[in-house]
Amino acid sequence: MGKFAVIDLGTNTFHLLIVESGPDGGLVELDRERRFIKLAEEGIHRIGPAAWDRGIRALEDFTAVLRANDVEKVRAFGTAALRTAANGPDFVREIKARTGIEVSMIPGEEEARLIHLGVMQAVPPFSGRSLIMDIGGGSVEFILADDHEVFWAKSFPIGVAVLYKDFHRSDPISVLEMEEVREHLAAVLVPLREAIQRFPAEVLIGASGTFDVLEDVLAREKPFPNYGRFAVDRFYPFFRKLLPTTLAQRLAMPEVPPERADMIIVALVLVDYVLNLAPFREILVSHYAMKEGMLVELMRE
DSSP, rough: EEEEEEEESSSSEEEEEEEETTTTTSEEEEEEEEEEEOOTTTTTSSSSSHHHHHHHHHHHHHHHHHHHHHEEEEEEEHHHHHHOTTTHHHHHHHHHHOOEEEEEEEHHHHHHHHHHHHHHHHHOOSSSSSEEEESSEEEEEEEOOOSSSSSEEEEHHHHHHHHHHHHHOOSSSOOOHHHHHHHHHHHHTHHHHHHHHOOSSSSSEEEEEHHHHHHHHHHHHOSSEEEEEEEEEGGHHHHHHTTTTHHHHHHTTTTHHHHHHHHHHHHHHHHHHHHTTTTTTTEESSSOHHHHHHHHHHHOO
């Protein structure tokens, strides 16, 4: 039985996931590594020297883990930050020279397709349509789908690193800055609003970063191995609690991971904006997303 791996070079986080095929054809996780790189800490258009060094070291460490696990097939892919950074191609070339790993660029719409495929491995079949939302550092992918079909999908350059860099200037965030974020989202997300009118959805399925935090805080019970769920009305007290806090206050909160304390406010403003686009009743948090979708395709090959 072969071992397969994917490396996701995200804007904020680099992930390595190693699996093998289970007896039922599902994914059996063998190893998972995560490094917070923050490629866009100096802006989305150029990778700074500190982030560059963190990224290269992470890939060298991942290479050692791959060798130790005797992995048969590896696929590495870059997303928003590497697509937009002027020195992204140089970064990819250095990764190849230092580790032998070939990094492919994944366009936003391909990200959305793979996210849907991954999410469907984690959540149970559901009736009706859902809006899948994957929050990254450079981009956010939205997919309107049921468990069989994607009706609409699009990637938007409104990841939390982008929103944080462009709008979160005060500590705590000011009312004016929050309004600027909302006005920006209203302008950029016109296609999403129109799509939700055409394909109504009652369940929001969140994946990645911020939704993992929300699940940890808001899901009272966690009986499901690959996803969590909680009612939408549980979101708002947590949102209101964090909104007036400073970075120092958030770093002192046990429910806020320190690596997410800086960008979580703009992330919550983004989630709040999306929740107001439709009468969502429930939020599901998928533990699978693009990495797992890519693995499913890799194993099928």
